[in-house]
Amino acid sequence: MLNKPPLPEATIQGIFENDYAAVLLCNDKFVIKAISIDKNITENSLQGIELQDWLPSELLNGQQNRAIVSLPDVHTEQEFIASITRLPKSSTHLHTLIALQPIPELGLERKNYPQHIVEDYKRTILDQAPIFIYVLDYETKLFTEGLDNYANLLGYSIQEIEDMEHGVYTVIHPDDIPLVEKQEQQLLNSYDRAVVPVEFRIRHKDGNYIWIQVHSTIYARDDNDEPLVEVGSVHKIDKDPNSRKAEKYFRTLVENSYDCILMYDKNMLVTYISPSVTRVTGYTEQDLLGKTLQGFIYEEDREDAAANLAYVAENPGALSVVERRINHKDGHVLWIESRLVNHLNDPDIKGVIINFHVITERKQSELKIHNLANFDPLTQLPNRYLFRKRLLKGLADSVKNESKLALMYIDLDRFKEINDTLGHSVGDALLQDVAKTIQKCLRASDTLARVGGDEFTIVLPETSEKEAGHIASRILEQFRTPFQADGNTVQTGASIGISIFPNHSKKAEDLFRFADIAMYSAKKERNQYQFYQLKHSEKESRRRTIEKKLKVAIANGDLRLYYQPRVDIQTGVIKSVEALCRWYDPDSGDISPGVFIPIAEETALVNELSKLVTDIACKQVVTWRNMGLDTTVALNLSIKDLKNFNIVRQFSDTMAMYDIPGESLEIEITESAAMTDVVNTVKVLNQFKELGIKLSIDDFGKGYSSLAYLSQLPVDNLKIDMYFVSQLGSQKKDRLINVNIIRSIISLAQSLDLHTVGEGIETVQQMSILKSLGCDMGQGMLYCRPLSATAITDILRQGIISFPSH
Numbered sequence: 001m002l003n004k005p006p007l008p009e010a011t012i013q014g015i016f017e018n019d020y021a022a023v024l025l026c027n028d029k030f031v032i033k034a035i036s037i038d039k040n041i042t043e044n045s046l047q048g049i050e051l052q053d054w055l056p057s058e059l060l061n062g063q064q065n066r067a068i069v070s071l072p073d074v075h076t077e078q079e080f081i082a083s084i085t086r087l088p089k090s091s092t093h094l095h096t097l098i099a100l101q102p103i104p105e106l107g108l109e110r111k112n113y114p115q116h117i118v119e120d121y122k123r124t125i126l127d128q129a130p131i132f133i134y135v136l137d138y139e140t141k142l143f144t145e146g147l148d149n150y151a152n153l154l155g156y157s158i159q160e161i162e163d164m165e166h167g168v169y170t171v172i173h174p175d176d177i178p179l180v181e182k183q184e185q186q187l188l189n190s191y192d193r194a195v196v197p198v199e200f201r202i203r204h205k206d207g208n209y210i211w212i213q214v215h216s217t218i219y220a221r222d223d224n225d226e227p228l229v230e231v232g233s234v235h236k237i238d239k240d241p242n243s244r245k246a247e248k249y250f251r252t253l254v255e256n257s258y259d260c261i262l263m264y265d266k267n268m269l270v271t272y273i274s275p276s277v278t279r280v281t282g283y284t285e286q287d288l289l290g291k292t293l294q295g296f297i298y299e300e301d302r303e304d305a306a307a308n309l310a311y312v313a314e315n316p317g318a319l320s321v322v323e324r325r326i327n328h329k330d331g332h333v334l335w336i337e338s339r340l341v342n343h344l345n346d347p348d349i350k351g352v353i354i355n356f357h358v359i360t361e362r363k364q365s366e367l368k369i370h371n372l373a374n375f376d377p378l379t380q381l382p383n384r385y386l387f388r389k390r391l392l393k394g395l396a397d398s399v400k401n402e403s404k405l406a407l408m409y410i411d412l413d414r415f416k417e418i419n420d421t422l423g424h425s426v427g428d429a430l431l432q433d434v435a436k437t438i439q440k441c442l443r444a445s446d447t448l449a450r451v452g453g454d455e456f457t458i459v460l461p462e463t464s465e466k467e468a469g470h471i472a473s474r475i476l477e478q479f480r481t482p483f484q485a486d487g488n489t490v491q492t493g494a495s496i497g498i499s500i501f502p503n504h505s506k507k508a509e510d511l512f513r514f515a516d517i518a519m520y521s522a523k524k525e526r527n528q529y530q531f532y533q534l535k536h537s538e539k540e541s542r543r544r545t546i547e548k549k550l551k552v553a554i555a556n557g558d559l560r561l562y563y564q565p566r567v568d569i570q571t572g573v574i575k576s577v578e579a580l581c582r583w584y585d586p587d588s589g590d591i592s593p594g595v596f597i598p599i600a601e602e603t604a605l606v607n608e609l610s611k612l613v614t615d616i617a618c619k620q621v622v623t624w625r626n627m628g629l630d631t632t633v634a635l636n637l638s639i640k641d642l643k644n645f646n647i648v649r650q651f652s653d654t655m656a657m658y659d660i661p662g663e664s665l666e667i668e669i670t671e672s673a674a675m676t677d678v679v680n681t682v683k684v685l686n687q688f689k690e691l692g693i694k695l696s697i698d699d700f701g702k703g704y705s706s707l708a709y710l711s712q713l714p715v716d717n718l719k720i721d722m723y724f725v726s727q728l729g730s731q732k733k734d735r736l737i738n739v740n741i742i743r744s745i746i747s748l749a750q751s752l753d754l755h756t757v758g759e760g761i762e763t764v765q766q767m768s769i770l771k772s773l774g775c776d777m778g779q780g781m782l783y784c785r786p787l788s789a790t791a792i793t794d795i796l797r798q799g800i801i802s803f804p805s806h
Contacts, residue, residue, distance in 0.1 A: 021080060024098040026051060031098075040078060041071065051096075059084050065132075071100075078102055085133035085145050087231065099133055099233065136216075136230040141167030146234070153212075153236060155205035173209055176200035187218050188227060199237065213237045263351040266313060266344055268292050271351055280358055282329030298325035298333055312340045313352050323359065335363040376450040378428055379435040387449035387457055391508050394447075394461040398501055405501040406468035408458040409515035410438070410475070413493035413526050415454035416604035421645060422488055429486035437483070441474040457515070465500055465531065472496045472529035479527060493527035495519050504532050520544055547599050549585055554608045559583050561616050562786035565801060566634070566757060569771050569778040572801045576632035576666060578779065579617045580786050581609070606640045611650055617665070618658040620789050625660070629796050634666035634696065639673040642680060648687040655691070662692020666716075670698045674713060682712050689714045696757070700745060711752060718749045720775070722760025728769045739769060746774050 022036040024046060034046035051060060054072045058064040059082065069082045081101040134146030142162060143150055151158045154171060164170035172180055183198035190196065195217045201209040216232035260281070261274035270288045278284050283296065297305045301324045312318045320340045325333050338356035343349040371377075374386040382390065391407065398405045412434065419427035431454065438456060439448055447459040460468055475494065482491045497519025499511045518532040520543070553559055563577040583591045600606040617633045624631050641647050655662065667688055674681050674697055685695055696717035697710075720742055727738040742758075749756045758770040761780030770778060783801050784792075795801065 021078075021102045022046060022100045024100070026096040026098060028095055046071070055082060055084075055098075062086070069100075083133055085135065085231075087135070097133055097231065133231070133233050136168070136232070138227050138230065141169055143168060150234065153210070153234070154202060171203040173201035173203065183214075183216065187216055187230070190218065195232075211237050260356050262288075262293075262354040262356075263349075264293065264309070264313070264354070265351050268309060268313065281326065281334065287329070296326055298327055301325050308340070309352070312342050313344065316342055316345045318342045323363075334358050335360045379432055379450050381435055381456075382447060382449040384449065384451040387447065387451060387459070388508065390447040390449075391459050391512070394459050395501060395506075395508060397461060401462070403462050404464055404503070406458075406460040406463040406465070407499050407501070407511045407515045408460065408468070408472065408529075409497045409512070409519040410456040410458070411495050411519055411523060412454040413495060413523070415492060416607075418490055418492060420607075422485075422490070426486045426488050426490065430483055430490050430492065433483045433485055434492075437478050438475055441471060441478060446471075457512070465503075468498050468500070469529070469531075472498060476527055476529065495523035495526060496529035497522055497532065498529060499532045516544060543599060546591065546596060547603060547605070549587075550583070550596050550600060550605055550609075553583060553585070554605060554612055557612060557616075559609070559612060559616075560788070561613065561620065562788055563633070563792045564779060564786040565784050565792070565795065566777050566779045567783050567801050569758065569767065569775055572783075574631075574796060574799055574801060575777055576634055577792065577796070578634040578668070579613060579636075581613055582786075601638050601640060604640075606638050607644050607647075610635075610637060610641050610647075611654075614651060614654050618654050618660055621660050621664045622658050623789070624793070624796065625664075627793070627797075629793070630664075631796055632664055632666055632694065634668050634694075636668045636698065637673070638669075642669065642673060642677070642684050648684065648691070651688070651693070652691060663694065666694040666696060668696045668698045668719065671700050671721075678712065682714070685714050699759075710748070715754065717755045717757055717777075718745060719757040719759050719779075720745055720770075722780075725758050725760050725766055725770070725780075726762075728766045729763055739773070742770070742775070743773050750774070 022034055022041060022043075024031045024035075025033040029050060029052070031046055031049050031051070034043040036043045036046065049072055054069055056064075056067045056069070059067050065085070066081060066083050068079050070079055079102075083099040083101070085097040085099075087095055087097055132146050132149035134143045134150065136142075137144050147158055147161060147168075150168060151161050154161075161168065169180070179198055179200050183196050186196045195215050197213065197215050199211060199213045201211055204210055213235040214232055215235075216230050218227045218230055220227075220229040222228055260277045261272070262270060262277060263272040264270050269290055269292060271290075273283070273285055273288050277288075281296075288296065293309065294302060294306070305322075305324055308320060308322060312320050318340075319342070321337070322340075323335065323337050325335055328334055335358065336356040337359045338354050341353050343351055343353055374383060375381065376383045394405050397403075412430075415427065415430070418430060431450070435448065435450065435456070438458075442448060442458065443460075445461055449457050449459075451457050458471075460471065463471075475496065479492065479494050482489045484490075497515045497517065499505070499514035499518065501511055504514050505511050514532040518530045522528050522530040560582045561579045562582050563579055565574045566576045566578060567574050581593055581597070583593075583596055585591050600609045613635060617635055621631070621633055637647070644650075651665070655665070667685075669681070669685075688695060694717070695713075695715040696719055697713070697715050698719045699721045700718045724738045724742050724745075727734055728742075729735070746756050755776040756774075757777040757779055758766070758775045759779055761767050761770065761778045761782045763782060766780075767778055767782055784795065787795070
């Protein structure tokens with residue numbers, strides 16, 4: 001076997017002096033970033049390729065640092081030396097650096113050389129190629145990677161290098177130390193992992209000096225930004241004095257290059273373009289050389305660009321990094337990031353170098369992010385964030401000009417109902433039409449924003465109370481005409497609250513809150529506006545705070561259910577449990593149902609609340625059934641629930657999801673709710689009845705007109721209002737009156753084949769009277785207070801509640 005390939009020494013030297021074709025930054029499995037200077041391979045063809053598809057296993061498992069490879073999915077038969085370096089551990093996801101050095105196509109295989117000659121040739125290439133990657137530890141001044149290659153290059157052993165006083169710096173030529181120190185200072189001041197090149201001489205063991213080219217970058221720093229680890233490459237070069245001028249010229253171009261390179265002279269005329277300029281912009285040398293860049297730059301950016309180009313050219317050593325637009329030859333516009341460096345005073349260059357890369361996609365992403373951060377995607381109006389910025393600016397101007405400013409808070413009437421009945425596409429179209437309509441009523445200086453689902457705000461600078469009132473009236477007048485939304489004619493109204501700077505407050509947050517409070521006051525009458533008044537604050541602020549918190553609590557599922565048993569009044573056997581909603585707020589503690597339930601019923605929140613309660617209750621039924629406890633759970637519905645066209649489907653879907661029968665649930669509605677719209681109530685209750693759900697009338701006995709309609713309602717139980725039960729322990733006359741009322745209710749129920757439930761039983765006396773009157777079931781603190789699902793489970797297992805007797 002030959003010890004070296006059958007090639008002239010000069011050819012071998014030429015191979016070794018080829019620079020990198022590409023450098024690849026990788027994680028454990030894939031190429032994440034590729035930097036290519038080989039026209040035959042593109043960065044896009046390298047990025048994302050899987051390492052195991054083309055790298056030999058000995059490189060992947062760390063047995064070797066170099067191998068000869070072919071690239072997958074790249075239209076070239078070129079082979080490359082792949083040099084692999086494991087990067088130090090850090091927070092970055094990049095773990096591996098791979099350098100690709102091209103090997104000329106010498107055609108050994110095609111010349112039918114014996115296989116051992118081909119193998120020996122490749123081994124020589126791997127063993128003697130003078131380019132290698134290093135990792136430098138600043139503390140030890142030694143390479144933690146690449147030290148073996150460094151020692152081989154200089155003829156030393158690794159141990160000899162390690163024993164040197166200044167580590168790898170020991171062999172640097174004394175005259176070249178300033179060059180290395182300058183490079184290190186540039187590295188110290190670079191914080192974007194910039195690559196800084198340098199060329200200097202190092203001493204071989206035989207006493208001769210070798211020229212090397214080093215490209216370095218700081219990979220890791222300590223908490224004080226001092227360098228800890230440096231990563232770079234070492235390349236043995238031939239410093240032929242006759243070739244230095246051309247070498248310096250082209251090296252300067254390459255070292256300053258992003259993707260594309262242009263150069264212009266002191267007369268502002270283009271003297272050089274790289275092939276990548278043609279590939280990226282479509283312009284050829286014929287189009288640009290000897291001409292100015294005026295036509296190359298986008299028209300709106302030309303004035304600024306001309307000043308920038310002239311400034312760099314007129315100031316030796318000047319550097320400028322800018323973003324601007326240029327024209328592609330086919331007419332479309334490109335965003336570029338360009339770096340201009342003045343080398344006019346360098347006799348080997350005599351030009352200003354511009355290197356640039358296209359950032360159009362990044363600028364489009366930035367614009368998209370900006371729009372998402374500042375504008376509502378549906379209406380294209382400013383969102384809450386941008387509105388606040390405009391409000392703060394308006395307040396600052398008002399202070400400066402000693403003028404007033406008005407803030408309007410607008411909420412649409414019946415929007416939830418429109419959304420639920422006609423669909424979200426109609427609701428969205430309505431919001432878009434509303435936004436355009438309100439905008440027509442405003443001045444150019446005013447800012448309209450969408451800050452919530454159907455909530456809008458307006459900043460009116462330089463505005464008196466009178467003018468703000470006129471604008472609000474114009475807006476409300478527009479709402480008298482129905483809107484056309486997605487092919488539907490929709491009638492809605494608006495409620496407007498107005499706060500004034502500085503009358504009501506000088507703070508943006510207060511003005512926003514006060515306008516919101518005033519809007520809620522206006523909403524009681526609908527389609528009107530109100531200015532904020534001090535009397536609104538406490539009550540409305542408390543109410544709005546609870547509403548907003550309740551909205552979040554419902555969305556997050558933070559509400560709980562407690563359960564109170566309903567028992568057979570004769571035996572104490574548990575017949576069912578009533579689910580009672582409870583809410584604990586971290587800031588305010590337990591909030592009474594008497595506070596949050598009415599707020600929910602006044603708003604659209606009640607439907608969401610009922611949906612959440614139904615879901616929790618059904619889930620609990622499943623839990624109890626899995627324990628062998630077949631318990632019926634009673635749920636309370638409001639007037640608005642009965643008017644929700646989707647309420648029966650909501651129950652049906654939830655029951656199907658949890659696979660529970662209708663008899664596991666019972667629905668309770670108050671007498672007043674049942675009588676509000678009897679026709680609709682009968683229809684809805686019949687649909688519930690078809691699902692097998694039991695029905696009860698709660699708080700029965702208060703309504704004077706209820707008896708006429710009771711026979712029409714498909715209910716199972718009448719729950720006697722707790723007021724009558726509470727009076728059973730009062731003075732003799734009042735007690736007798738209430739006993740007669742309850743007797744009448746029980747008699748009525750029996751005639752209609754309904755069961756009766758005495759609510760709010762707290763004493764043995766009350767229980768005994770109800771029992772003697774023939775009441776079927778009892779519920780109240782005498783039997784059991786409302787308990788959590790966990791606490792009541794043991795009681796349900798017993799199935800009976802023992803109650804006191806005389």
